Amino acid sequence: MPFRLVMPLRRGWIEAHIPHQGRMCLIDEVLEWNPEHIRCTSNGHRAVDHPLRANGRLGVACGVEIAAQTMAVHAALIAARSENRPSGGLLASLRGVRMHVLRLDDVQSELICDAVRMAGDGDTALYRFELRAAALRLLSGRAAVVLDARRAT
Numbered sequence: 735m736p737f738r739l740v741m742p743l744r745r746g747w748i749e750a751h752i753p754h755q756g757r758m759c760l761i762d763e764v765l766e767w768n769p770e771h772i773r774c775t776s777n778g779h780r781a782v783d784h785p786l787r788a789n790g791r792l793g794v795a796c797g798v799e800i801a802a803q804t805m806a807v808h809a810a811l812i813a814a815r816s817e818n819r820p821s822g823g824l825l826a827s828l829r830g831v832r833m834h835v836l837r838l839d840d841v842q843s844e845l846i847c848d849a850v851r852m853a854g855d856g857d858t859a860l861y862r863f864e865l866r867a868a869a870l871r872l873l874s875g876r877a878a879v880v881l882d883a884r885r886a887t
Contacts, residue, residue: 743807751810753822754803757785761803761847764811769851772808776800776845779838792839797847797873798828801863804847809859809881824880826858831875843867857881 743764749755757778765773778784779792786796802825809823838845846866853860858880865873 752806760800774804774847794833797865804849826878829876834871841867
C-alpha cells in the first residue's frame with residue numbers, strides 16, 4: 735500500500751534531493767510512495783522550451799528520462815530514511831522498453847510515472863516503470879540503476 739503524503743513533495747524538495755536542477759528537473763510532484771513503489775507527475779512536456787525537445791518535438795523516448803528521475807526521487811526518499819545517501823545514480827541498462835505513442839509534446843494531460851522497485855541492494859536496483867497520461871499508456875519498460883555511481887567506480 736503506498737504511503738499517502740500529508741503534504742505532496744514538490745519541486746523544491748525534489749531539486750534538493752536529486753542531481754537534476756532547473757529546467758532539467760522534469761518531476762513536479764511526488765503523489766505517493768513506499769519502499770517498493772513511487773508515483774510522480776510531470777507537466778513540462780508541452781513547453782516549447784523543454785530541454786529535451788529536438789526539431790520542435792518531444793519524442794516519447796524522452797520519457798525514459800522522466801522515469802529515470804522518478805527512480806532517482808525514489809532512491810532519495812529511501813536514502814532519507816537511512817545513513818547511506820547516494821550522491822548520484824547512473825542508468826545502467828534498459829530492457830523491454832515499449833513506446834506506445836510517437837510524441838509527448840502533443841499529450842494534453844499531465845504525465846504520471848510509476849516506478850516499482852523489483853529487486854536491489856544498497857548499490858543497485860531493478861525497476862519496472864510506466865509513463866502514462868490518464869488511461870493512455872505512453873511508455874513502459876525495466877531499468878537497472880547504479881544508485882551511487884561514485885562508489886561504484
